Amino acid sequence: MKKIGATLLAAIVGGAVAVGGFKLLEKKQMDGMTFEERQKVYYANNPGEEIMSSTGNPDFTQAAAAVSPGVVHIQVTVSSRNSGGGGGSPFDMFEEFFGVPQQRRGQGRPMTASGSGVIISPDGYIVTNNHVVEEADKIEVVLTDKRSYEAKVIGRDPNFDLALIKVNATGLPMVKLGNSDNVQIGEWVLAVGYPLGLQSTVTAGIISAKGRQIGILGESQQPQRRYGQGQQEQIINTAVESFLQTDAVINKGNSGGALVNARGELIGINSAIASPTGTYAGYGFAIPINLTKKIVDDFKEFGSVKRGYIGVTFSEMNADVRKQYGIDDLNGLYVSDVVKGGAAEAAGIKSGDILTKVEGKTIYGSPDLQEHVARLRPGDKVKLTYKRDGKEKDVTITLKGEEANKSKSQDEESSASATEIFNKLGASFVPANAQVKKELGINSGVVVSQVHSGGIFEYFGVERGLVITHINGKAVNNVDDVESALGSTQRNIVRIKGVPERGSSVEFNVPLKY
Template sequence: MERSFHAVAFRDTTGKISLVTGGSRDADSGAAVYPNLTHAAAIASSQVVHIKVTMSEQASASGIAVPRYYGPRRQTAPVMASGSGVVLSQDGYIITNNHVVEDASRMQVVLTDKRNYTAKLIGRDPNTDLALIKINAQGLNPVKLGNSDQVEIGQWVLAIGYPFSLNTTVTAGIVSAKERSIGIIGHHEDEQQNSDRGASAIEAYIQTDAAINPGNSGGALVNTKGELIGINAAIASQTGGYEGYGFAIPVNLVRKIVDDLRRYGTVKRGYLGVVFPSPVTEEQALAERGISPGSINGVYITGVRPGSAAAVAGLKEGDIIQQIDGHALNSSVELSERIARHHPDDRVTLAYSRKGKSTTTAAILKGEAAATRNTATEEAGLNDIYHKLGARFAPLDGQQKQRYQIGSGMLVTAIAPGGFFEQIGIQPGAIVVNVNGIQVNDPVQLAKALTAAASGTIRIACIAPDGSRIMFNLSLGT
């Protein structure tokens, strides 16, 4: 039986014309079946607000105010910008994206009934791209939080926000994928001094084909009940406009970040201390170890940080973490997001496999300060740096820098078996341009950049031997 998806306009008994987006039609009977999206749209639309931002003078002058979440950066940054937010409480707490408000000198919130408030920043977390703001208002209509763990691929969703500074806009689509990592957090090549990004970036997006455009940032992704399941954050686009790939931060992670920001003004994150390849490099890393990626049911550990929670719990390189707190793991992204929901001193139960034998252990997560201290003790001389990275380098000459139009970088001349660079798939002849946005010109600078990323995700911008530009991602401290 053939089924097709399309949009249908119809006239109801009052003569009003409505458009239902999506749905299916039985090609044999001609009967159409559509999800009821009007109820969810009516509920959630009033819970999404328009955020108008005045950029700080420094950000406006430097031209770094608007991150490249939506395609190429414009030549001159605007003084004004806007995004969306979601009402979380009756007394004015609103969640949005960090990149919407991070350079703001003034924030205005406009409700759906056109009431206008000045907002203040409660706290922000660059590593999840979330921020909490507050307006002095009472009696607001807060969103109902759903459960992103229960989101299924193929289910209908609505994206709600203020694209292009228009009035409230609702678009419909389906969940295309879960636990997506796209390397957008911390990936701002010109923001060399912005060191609070990227070092512990958590990306585990819900992917949707619901239309998301500039201005939707910080808006709501809701299910057909009108429950919040994600905060819209980014799109994958070559033009800066909608091309069918939107990404939202899952609400179960949002809930933890919001609770921390309300309570502490910052995020307190627990760290496990395991190393594993990113999804992009996982197959190559496993293949280099003679392991078939299809044989791994869970997250393959390529290293354990000394003194970390994982080390104390008995985890070792080569272990495969299969479950956390009884939840089966399908990817390293999922493990990172699950750990990111926890605080220091939280206890997590891990089921793992070692040489084909399954066992269970408990780990008490450590705080960021402890993770940083453990990393700092590993610093040594230049020879130790070479050994630790598993690579040899040569400086770039002026001709090479001109050819690739770069102002910094190191040429990788040799890769040692089992070393850090081999683990993440960097090959001889590649050029390391920067690490987490920090320029590197010699091994000492590289080691310092790696140490600055004491835990979380390292992002190494490289130029491959064939001239293609690649971003390598590796978790150093989930």
């Protein structure tokens, strides 16, 4: 009996070691997978019940039950130092679009706001909108079963209005990733989120349009500028918009939530609404999941988005473009300029060409090209068709990184605009002397010696005597340093770090548009 017992114990221990080793190996393999690959492994091992698409009278009960636990409530706290004096929530970048007048924020009080998020991996990865967490000091995630976790930001990007956050938990419910390329106009969809301070809410509607470009992301950022032929200024908007449009009810708080099909598959991340009042008025917009997949994989692997660029500026075909350039094409993109040293130039594309297809698919508007390219990384190849002198030609382009898409004139414009930003601040600065630096325990600094009437500093209550040590992450010791640092301002936001007294520091953002 003792021998049998020892054999049985050895078998149990051996089995446990084998299972444990398999789990460790499985986890190691999973860490190197994309979120889509991780989900395929998960659903292969946990098939569950297949949710069928509704026919006849719509019935979304199965889809709603499957999705709701994986959509979370995100509550953020924003301190006054990060508020930049704008509106009262992380949704400020959309308030003009919503039709809500911007109000000046109270001074010195932390603000709270909320949005939604979608769990895409059981080990705590959650996708949401950038504007939900952009200025957050603290992010709390609350599940439908009332479990609460503090989250950290893995990566975010305003050009796509996407962010990836993570909570320290395992075994979480998640939403199955779908395929937004297969979405059809007229298809039933559900929007799931936490609108207007309510708990988990499900609404239904249809897809009313695809590839919508509404200009909301471009308006929220500082555009890049460079000069092309004839030294005419051209605006280069680096934001990518190719929204799914739906009439499912979406309100504030739905941002970052799920848009799913009748099978309960995630096809989009709810992002914005078109409304004259700030509440639902018929149309909502979601970021396609096929674009989202690439962005969140980049966040997990690199912490930021790795974008590949063709290296052209273009205009969409309309009556004015056709008349101006004497062309008859109804579809396509007219190449107005080619970035020197960029991917398009290397492939032989020239100003005046018309981009007609990407990977064999007709280009009707800029979203058709931008979304496809945004799913790729530097070094990836893309097949383009362009028309020149009435003849079409196919060419394979190897995308280049962001640095290759910049030109010398962009840097010159950035430097030139620093003076304009300096003047907009409405302040005078003097170097902090050695005694002041010693008293405050700092190595760099300029003192705000005067605040001018009508300037941005006056508007946001920045007072004389504040010692500023860094602007846009750069140490400043004199006026020249200030102006140089202002040259790296991005998205019309000046980041300032100062020291009001020894042992304390403040960091705040000053918007150039208010």
